[in-house]
Amino acid sequence: MGRTSDARDKILIAANRLIEQHGYSALGVAQICAAAGVPKGSFYYFFESKQALALTVIDEHWAEQQGQWTELLDNDRPPLQRLRDLFEATETVQRDGQRDTGTVVGCLFGNLALELSNESEEIRVRLQEIFEAQIDMIERVVVEARKTGDAAVTVDAREAARSIVAQLEGRVLFAKLLNDPAQLETLWRNSLALLGVAADAPAMTG
Amino acid sequence: MGRTSDARDKILIAANRLIEQHGYSALGVAQICAAAGVPKGSFYYFFESKQALALTVIDEHWAEQQGQWTELLDNDRPPLQRLRDLFEATETVQRDGQRDTGTVVGCLFGNLALELSNESEEIRVRLQEIFEAQIDMIERVVVEARKTGDAAVTVDAREAARSIVAQLEGRVLFAKLLNDPAQLETLWRNSLALLGVAADAPAMTG
Numbered sequence: 001m002g003r004t005s006d007a008r009d010k011i012l013i014a015a016n017r018l019i020e021q022h023g024y025s026a027l028g029v030a031q032i033c034a035a036a037g038v039p040k041g042s043f044y045y046f047f048e049s050k051q052a053l054a055l056t057v058i059d060e061h062w063a064e065q066q067g068q069w070t071e072l073l074d075n076d077r078p079p080l081q082r083l084r085d086l087f088e089a090t091e092t093v094q095r096d097g098q099r100d101t102g103t104v105v106g107c108l109f110g111n112l113a114l115e116l117s118n119e120s121e122e123i124r125v126r127l128q129e130i131f132e133a134q135i136d137m138i139e140r141v142v143v144e145a146r147k148t149g150d151a152a153v154t155v156d157a158r159e160a161a162r163s164i165v166a167q168l169e170g171r172v173l174f175a176k177l178l179n180d181p182a183q184l185e186t187l188w189r190n191s192l193a194l195l196g197v198a199a200d201a202p203a204m205t206g
Numbered sequence: 207m208g209r210t211s212d213a214r215d216k217i218l219i220a221a222n223r224l225i226e227q228h229g230y231s232a233l234g235v236a237q238i239c240a241a242a243g244v245p246k247g248s249f250y251y252f253f254e255s256k257q258a259l260a261l262t263v264i265d266e267h268w269a270e271q272q273g274q275w276t277e278l279l280d281n282d283r284p285p286l287q288r289l290r291d292l293f294e295a296t297e298t299v300q301r302d303g304q305r306d307t308g309t310v311v312g313c314l315f316g317n318l319a320l321e322l323s324n325e326s327e328e329i330r331v332r333l334q335e336i337f338e339a340q341i342d343m344i345e346r347v348v349v350e351a352r353k354t355g356d357a358a359v360t361v362d363a364r365e366a367a368r369s370i371v372a373q374l375e376g377r378v379l380f381a382k383l384l385n386d387p388a389q390l391e392t393l394w395r396n397s398l399a400l401l402g403v404a405a406d407a408p409a410m411t412g
Contacts, residue, residue, distance in 0.1 A: 021324050022324060022325060023229070023231055023320075023321045023322075023325075025229055025231035025232035025321075026231035026325065103323070103324050105324075106320060106323075110320060110379060111320045111321070113379055113382065113383040114229075114312060114316060114317045114320050114321065114379060114382060115229045115231075115317070115320065115321050116229075117309070117312075117382050117383050117385075118227050118228060118309050118311075118382075119228060119229075119232065124383065127383055128383055128384060131380070131383065159392055162380070162392075163373065163377075163392060163396050165376070166373055166376030166377045166379070166380060167369065167372055167373050167376055168376070169375070169376040169379050170371070170372030170373055170374070170375040170376035170377075170379075171369075171372045171376075173316060173319055173320060173372070173375050173376075173379075174337070174368070174372060176319065176320060176323050176324075177319040177323050177330065177333055177334055177337065178334060179323075186365055186368075186369060190369050190400060193399045193400050193402065194396060194399050194400070196399070
């Protein structure tokens with residue numbers, strides 16, 4: 001089993017990287033197998049199609065990201081600090097990706113949402129679930145922030161959380177287009193504005 | 207010339223629609239010609255490659271959108287009202303697209319930015335110029351709003367404009383993923399927040 005599992009992992013790692021860099025449609029199974037260093041026969045042993053592979057890549061990518069988000073957002077630190085930690089971690093991920101590959105890879109889910117929403121209903125539904133889960137996680141932090149007085153009492157927590165994720169995706173788009181992770185630096189400040197926290201309040205410092 | 211120009215226009219119209227719906231990489235020249243109802247020979251008479259076509263589609267799409275944006279943003283109406291007009295027009299474009307094709311098509315430039323930033327330097331640079339031009343146009347409105355007291359005096363007009371476009375792209379992503387143009391409805395409220403206008407100020411009504 002050891003060697004076979006290795007081949008599956010190698011395919012998934014290569015596919016994740018290639019899809020992030022070049023998108024889904026531009027990729028062929030042969031290219032994925034060549035990058036993974038496994039024979040093409042292995043591919044169809046593990047995945048019945050390129051779409052089945054994409055769904056697995058999405059699931060494994062989300063499993064990892066969900067773990068990171070849980071660690072950053074579901075703890076005892078002050079709620080707004082947790083949001084700030086998330087944005088800083090996101091910027092670090094993009095900086096690391098740029099250092100390793102030469103270009104900002106962006107958000108796998110955002111890339112595929114725009115590329116495949118009209119191509120695959122199964123992928124669309126999976127990505128919808130992931131974005132809703134992200135919004136859920138941020139909403140819980142916003143609800144806490146509202147209780148502690150760190151967000152305006154009038155804030156609609158769900159809508160604010162959705163807007164924060166939208167802002168994140170829009171800024172990651174700019175980071176990718178401009179190959180510049182610093183595009184993410186304003187997320188913190190903008191999220192405070194979306195949460196009704198005055199721009200010149202002490203919380204804005206830093 | 208009449209008939210030849212028609213063929214070029216037909217190719218451009220079909221390519222714009224197909225790229226919006228299915229992305230760039232998934233498309234073949236034969237598919238574009240079939241949709242346009244022109245022989246494949248015509249394609250290479252007008253365009254030396256699929257990338258040359260994509261650049262022309264981008265330029266013509268932007269020429270049209272720039273005209274709309276100029277009309278909406280460069281006039282004597284109160285500055286924040288102009289922003290609101292832009293968001294409403296954007297939502298209308300997405301609603302019309304959904305009515306005509308069954309799905310929200312999203313933003314051609316955002317779609318291609320995520321799909322092709324690492325594939326074509328020429329397309330990346332062109333899209334950078336377009337997004338900077340959009341940010342320029344919104345920045346001028348924010349500067350006016352700051353002068354008239356409709357935006358906080360402390361607002362960094364350039365950064366606020368960039369954040370408004372980022373929010374627009376993020377919300378269009380959700381609209382496409384969820385096939386729901388109503389995702390754009392919060393743009394106005396969120397832009398006020400990004401401009402330092404209090405959420406419960408009279409300007410928020412409606």
